Amino acid sequence: MKDVIIIGNGPAGLSAALYTCRAGLSTTIIGLDNGALEKAERIENYFGLTNPVSGHDLVATGIEQAKRLGAELINDEVLDISWMDSFTITTKNTVLQAESVIITTGASRKKLKIKGIENYEGKGVSYCAVCDGFFYRQKHIAVIGSGEYALHEVNELLPIASSVTLLTNGAELNADFPSVVKIIITPISELYGGNMVEGIEFVDNSRISVSGIFIAIGTAAAADLARKLGVETNGSSIAVDEKMSTNIPGLFAAGDCIGGVMQISVAVGEGAKASLSAIEFIRNKRKDVG
Ligand SMILES: Cc1cc2nc3c(=O)[nH]c(=O)nc-3n(C[C@H](O)[C@H](O)[C@H](O)COP(=O)(O)OP(=O)(O)OC[C@H]3O[C@@H](n4cnc5c(N)ncnc54)[C@H](O)[C@@H]3O)c2cc1C
Known part of the structure; x- marks a missing residue:
């Protein structure tokens, strides 16, 4: 059983991992690819960059940073999530369990254009x-x-x-x-x-x-995963409160998958908030048990 599983290794997921790792929680990040940033050639509106960087390089640096702090990164596709006391995540290659899950799967860009759908x-x-x-x-x-x-x-x-x-x-x-x-x-x-x-x-x-x-085209998007758990959505975005909590205890979401301003800085901030909420959730759960 992992303490926290983060689905997505974009800015939101990687930022969340920095906090959960530093709080001493075992953290696994499952990501399929570099997300939206793979297509971004030149980033210059994110804090701390002396020179513009490519999205690919920014994600690669973020991955190294999260790994250095102890996060485990699995390159895999999440197909399903279920919940009963803890969360069960089914990927293409394995099944994992976690006390808390943070969904950071980015914006859904797939659209099926079929008349009548x-x-x-x-x-x-x-x-x-x-x-x-x-x-x-x-x-x-x-x-x-x-x-x-x-x-x-x-x-x-x-x-x-x-x-x-x-x-x-x-x-x-x-x-x-x-x-x-x-x-x-x-x-x-x-x-x-x-x-x-x-x-x-x-x-x-x-x-x-x-x-x-x-x-079921492409990979499971945030709203697809959310629907399997009965999580409230706003169209294709996951509905969260100001602490990035969904309506399922222990399940949080951040970044482009919750809609709003789709920028790296926002995703990073929301990832941090979601992780602080996950840390609080796990600590309270352990207090109750202890
Ligand atoms: C072309 C382009 C240029 C951009 N330029 C800028 C810019 O200059 N400045 C700026 O601030 N923002 C820019 N953005 C926006 C920015 O990239 C996003 O706001 C940011 O990446 C959102 O981060 P995220 O972590 O929420 O999602 P993403 O970065 O999209 O990451 C999503 C992650 O989820 C994973 N994932 C999704 N589904 C699954 C699944 N089923 N199983 C496992 N993993 C899954 C993906 O593999 C990926 O790792 C740009 C976006 C694009 C497309």
């Missing part, structure tokens, strides 16, 4: 297999996606639904899907139905009928 959200279109799968018992359903996150959602749904079809919407397959899953790679043109979604039409005018469609 917004009309059917909550009416057959879902973003969380573990939350909504139960409503599709013995029904034909589809999952849109092509990678490890889609595979995770497919595996949640297979025992419940009567069939699961994977729609890659033109993308290449990036995971090994079970052979019982029918795979369609043809791009989707639109969703159709009445009050509830009834099916999917493809660009070649073929159609399949389904009762439910689960969206």
